[in-house]
Amino acid sequence: MVKDSTNNQNLLTLKNIESGYGHVKVLHNVSLKVKKGQIVTIVGANGVGKSTTIKTILGLIKANAGEIKFKGETINGLETYEIVASGIGYSPEGREVFGNLNVYENLRIGAYTVDKKDFSERLEEVYKLFPRLKERKNQEASSLSGGEQQMLAIARALMQDPDLLILDEPSLGLAPIIAEEIFNRLAEINQMGTTILLIEQNVSLALQLSDHAYVMEKGKFVLDEKASVLAENDYVQKTYMGIA
Numbered sequence: 001m002v003k004d005s006t007n008n009q010n011l012l013t014l015k016n017i018e019s020g021y022g023h024v025k026v027l028h029n030v031s032l033k034v035k036k037g038q039i040v041t042i043v044g045a046n047g048v049g050k051s052t053t054i055k056t057i058l059g060l061i062k063a064n065a066g067e068i069k070f071k072g073e074t075i076n077g078l079e080t081y082e083i084v085a086s087g088i089g090y091s092p093e094g095r096e097v098f099g100n101l102n103v104y105e106n107l108r109i110g111a112y113t114v115d116k117k118d119f120s121e122r123l124e125e126v127y128k129l130f131p132r133l134k135e136r137k138n139q140e141a142s143s144l145s146g147g148e149q150q151m152l153a154i155a156r157a158l159m160q161d162p163d164l165l166i167l168d169e170p171s172l173g174l175a176p177i178i179a180e181e182i183f184n185r186l187a188e189i190n191q192m193g194t195t196i197l198l199i200e201q202n203v204s205l206a207l208q209l210s211d212h213a214y215v216m217e218k219g220k221f222v223l224d225e226k227a228s229v230l231a232e233n234d235y236v237q238k239t240y241m242g243i244a
């Protein structure tokens with residue numbers, strides 16, 4: 001299904017979010033905007049709070065302060081299943097596919113909010129996007145290659161036809177050529193109308209793909225710019241892209 005992605009309205013906004021684990025504060029005054037149709041990336045070093053930001057959006061961790069709005073509605077305070085059902089698909093770090101289930105069964109689980117008729121339609125769509133998954137539909141997920149498992153994690157998140165797809169480190173542990181293939185699919189998914197919020201340590205690849213990007217350091221955003229502008233930023237090149 002091709003969605004209307006011409007609208008320039010905010011799909012997701014975080015305003016002054018504070019969040020963490022028990023007494024450990026990780027996010028400090030985090031504000032972010034994702035407009036409908038965009039690809040937005042959060043880049044940053046290990047342990048700065050990127051995954052914590054995503055977990056807070058998904059309600060896996062409750063924000064201590066601030067507001068999160070999705071499609072104009074406040075979602076902080078809702079349960080994770082309600083947030084997902086409102087139209088957010090999630091592909092977690094490390095893929096986390098169900099290893100002892102086959103490809104089809106993993107996709108069936110991703111479609112738990114989808115009725116039977118729409119399920120067949122969704123299945124055809126994700127198989128069209130990832131023909132390799134169709135070829136391996138009866139194969140146990142644990143026996144797929146890393147790249148195929150990443151495709152499965154993305155396909156599973158797409159089964160409920162989300163308005164926003166959130167991905168945590170989709171290139172992690174993949175050979176450069178496979179990471180590029182995954183990023184090409186993400187561009188295609190976005191062209192079909194799905195907005196994307198991405199966390200990525202491969203900064204060059206992420207900035208090439210994205211419209212807008214945020215740089216996170218110690219639980220705060222320190223830069224927030226058009227991705228093409230950040231890709232030319234001296235500090236970003238030196239610190240995150242290994243360009244002297």
Ligand SMILES: Nc1ncnc2c1ncn2[C@@H]1O[C@H](COP(=O)(O)OP(=O)(O)OP(=O)(O)O)[C@@H](O)[C@H]1O
Pocket residue numbers: 021024026044045046047048049050051052053093
């Ligand atoms: N379950 C947890 N309990 C306590 N502290 C945690 C927990 N998960 C993460 N943290 C801490 O929160 C901080 C931010 O972690 P987070 O996973 O958000 O970083 P990240 O930027 O996503 O890094 P990476 O790219 O390595 O995953 C780190 O100091 C981490 O040790």
